[in-house]
Amino acid sequence: MTARIAELEKQLADTQQNLRLASSASTGTSRILENSSREPDAPLEDQLPNLVDAVGSLAINIHTEGGTKYYGSTSSSEYLSTLLPGDGTEGVIERLRDPKYLGVPEEILQLVYAFPLGIRDCPYDKSIFLPFFPPRDRAQELADLYFEMDAWQFTPVLRREIEEILNLIYGSSYPIIDSIHPHKLSVFFSIMAQGLAFSRETAASLVQEQYHSLACALVALEPITRGVTCSTVQSFYLIVRFLNTTVRTAAEDCWLIFGICVRVAQVMGLQYDGSAWNLEKEEIQRRRTLFWEIYTWSSWNAFIMGRPPSIYLEDTACKFPDNDADPAISGNELGFHAWKYRYTAACLPWTLKHAFSPGSVSYEVLMELDRKIRTFVIPSKLQVSLQGGEGLPWSSNARLAMQQCNCIFMKEANLLYLHRSFFAIALRDDPVNPLSHKFSPSVVASYRSARRMCVALRGLYLVHAEPLGRFWYFWSCIFSSCIVLSTLVYGSPGCSFAQEALMELNNAASFYEEGSVLCRPPKSMYVLAKLKRRAREAFTAFHAPGSSRGVTEPSPSDWDTCGDALGILGGAHGVVNHPTTAADSPGTSHSSGHSRSSQSPKAPQHFVLGPQTSYERARDPVPAEIPTDSMANQIPMQYDASMHGIQTTPMQSAYLSSLQSTSNNMMDQSMHHLGSLGYYEYGFGAPSDARVQVRPEFPGTPNAPNRQHIWKSFIEGLMDDAAA
Structure with a gap:
């Protein structure tokens, strides 16, 4: 059976390679249906720079005679983690739930x-x-x-x-x-x-x-x-x-x-x-x-x-x-359930259409969808200020407060899952400064959404900790946010957001450990500990004294490495075999596929920005101090868009100002400058004087921006335990 599966996989890979080669040839054929004779709306070469594949992950378990499981590109990280080998507890849980033991x-x-x-x-x-x-x-x-x-x-x-x-x-x-x-x-x-x-x-x-x-x-x-x-x-x-x-x-x-x-x-x-x-x-x-x-x-x-x-x-x-019969909602204002239905009907169909297009999708379409989601109005009774202090507070009623938080999460989680693959492509193409990449709006969007969800849940937890600890939905979003934050630090430790992202990652992981104890999967804390360690090591090596602060782009073979199932958390593209059901132990080692400059030696100490989890306290009982004096001159705490030649129109500037006044105050100083990145300029591309020269790339070539493959590769590097 194993040999047969391997043979079928080889045939599938050969077929896919042939299709990719056929689609990349300048024959004028459509990429969605290679055998179709329909003429494309525009020359193929003009369409390719903004097209990205949409496939997903497929796991085959040889112990179930080829049983398969598929998750697509927008999948939540908690579901993608189930494609990894189990930790041995699944069978015990199922036996405890077996009806024959229930009397x-x-x-x-x-x-x-x-x-x-x-x-x-x-x-x-x-x-x-x-x-x-x-x-x-x-x-x-x-x-x-x-x-x-x-x-x-x-x-x-x-x-x-x-x-x-x-x-x-x-x-x-x-x-x-x-x-x-x-x-x-x-x-x-x-x-x-x-x-x-x-x-x-x-x-x-x-x-x-x-x-x-x-x-x-x-x-x-x-x-x-x-x-x-x-x-x-x-x-x-x-x-x-x-x-x-x-x-x-x-x-x-x-x-x-x-x-x-x-x-x-x-x-x-x-x-x-x-x-x-x-x-x-x-x-x-x-x-x-x-x-x-x-x-x-x-x-x-x-x-x-x-x-x-x-x-x-x-x-x-x-x-x-009819509108909710909620005494907290007065007048003609929508209640939570009425708003939930309307948001789902207005935004989710287009999100799903984008996510499941049978072929390539346009980045411009994604940015239009981003605008639609972000500008969908939340009723005033369900709004809350994330910056604290004066403004709209969390409701003293736990039910209404969780509805307030859910409104934020419905929008931000939607944006996070939409943008994260393009976010990873920007980190891959320009790890030194992903904010100059043509997909820089996705870098900002992913980082912003991850932070907003972490800040929102921490604020709610201070008011209603007991009921919140039982809702996995919220903690699942925090888990996904931690993955995005760690990816940013690991993939671009010199980015102007990296230090803040590392601090937020440490805080979010410790918060997750404290608040999700009643509902989280047991394996998740081990995963977060590894993510934090890999991000911290990358950041430390980059900012170590004597470092050249250079980040080398991984070779095509590094990006194409699938390994076991490491990287599934990011939406792996391809077929994953499960030859065994035993999970990797914490001490298991793997070779790293995300290499860094040989001129950036690994520092003997590491930075700890924020509290540690219980896993890390056991591993690193005496963390080193943060060299804050040297860090201040190495990490730009403010981002100047003029260095990249990015401009916004007066209308966009006015819109950004109004948006930031209500939602971005919870960010520190550097986040106040995100608006000048042209974040809401749909059709946004790399400026003419940007540091990275954007080249048209054909799907199927080693450098093609395949979103599942790129996102998977970053997470694979994060999950690499070679340094353990």
Whole structure:
């Protein structure tokens, strides 16, 4: 089997090479479809400088007879890290979650194992679930906890609906479920499980897994092929939400189950507005809310997984539901959920279209999308000042405060994942000064978004630390931000942002260690420790006394090295084999593929900018002091755009001034000068007197700006443990 896989990979590589060669020849053929006879809109040579490939990562596991897993270019780093060999804990986690250890009878076990399609001729009825219903007071407590702690972000079930279910079940002195559809009971148990997931009870994990299994079993009790209701859709949604909240290794489960959820919703016609069928007003609002929750989840999940979405907006005709019934939102201003739906509908379709174009995409299109995302207005009640002091504070209400933070993260995470590949290309092409590169807007955008998310979450953590520690969504974005910050320092230690990026990286990693302890993957702290060490060593070597401060560009062979799966965190381009399931130990060594100037000797000491993580304290118990006196003259703390001949128009300058007055004050002095980089000048290119001469490059050549390959190469260097 191994030999066969190797043979197929070789054939695939040969085929791809032939296609690249064919596309690079000046034959006038289209690069998207090499065999097409369609004439291009412009000469191929004129299009190539601004075109970048969009492929992704494919992992093949020989232990599952060629089982494969794909993540695209926009994938979140937490999902890309699953392509790396496991650390040995996955099997233990799965055994702990196995329903046979949860104390449910054999009949329910059979139903759980039949989820999601169910048993065709099921011999069981709902009575087997009666012993597992909690008392009324307990059920009400868990329902309230769910709506307080989780429904602020997603609302597939309205509060009045769960109250109706509670009244139906507990209408007498004991639970009565004869007249209640099994899928509605599944919604009930999912609410119970999710409420327990946010409780402070130390022994809640076993019971919440039991409730989750009961929810799955009740879906299987009434097969979805026989008929579906809104409760069916809600049940699938809540099951996915529970897995997403509690299991860090369930990304594929969530992806597949939510795909079924979308199909069930389409069977019901939720993609069309209920007013066309003269339904009751409450039912219309219920259907609208449910559809837009599904569309929002599906779109964001597709984006962070790097895969095509299940729903396309052009195939729908469903109106937005009425504005949030939120007492904190007054007048005609949009509430969080209403804003969330509109932002998703306005920005995500174009983001996904850009991310999944079957071939090359234009950088100018990306910058137009950047402007659209950045200028999308957040309601004033949901705005917050990131610079501290006077301004718009975080709400004292934890629910509203997390909605404030989520608005920031929805925009900044979107921008970060869009720009990071171009950011890496700029670092590769001009590691001495990436701000003079034609993709310099992506360098600024990636750095700015990473910092804004770190600053925002730290501000929220000071006000609402306890609830925030349970939401992996926020910490996942911090994890991705750390990767971008470390990439900047490692790839361009002489950049004017490098010192600040290293300080932010140290602070963010320590903050991540403290705040994410309840929800993070165990392997993530080890990954961050390696990232920090590699960035620190690169920065130290560059600024060491006697260093020539030169950074040599890696050779084409270095950029093309795939290694094991190191670099997957950055969106590797190619095929990754998993011959074993054992993870690399912390002491494992690999040869470095990102070489630096031989005239830059490695300094015996290292700089520690910011607090250390527990991994680093064990490794480096006595860190060296920072030579601040020498650093002051080596790192420019302000950036002068005039040195690169970059100018902005008066309209852009006015726009940048207004934008910076509300959002950029949280940056230190150097960040106040980012506006003069022409950051919002769409169609931005390298100026005529820039230090780097931009040359047209053909896709498929060693120097072609393949975004997955370049981003992967930087992370591969960061994850290199040769210095360990």
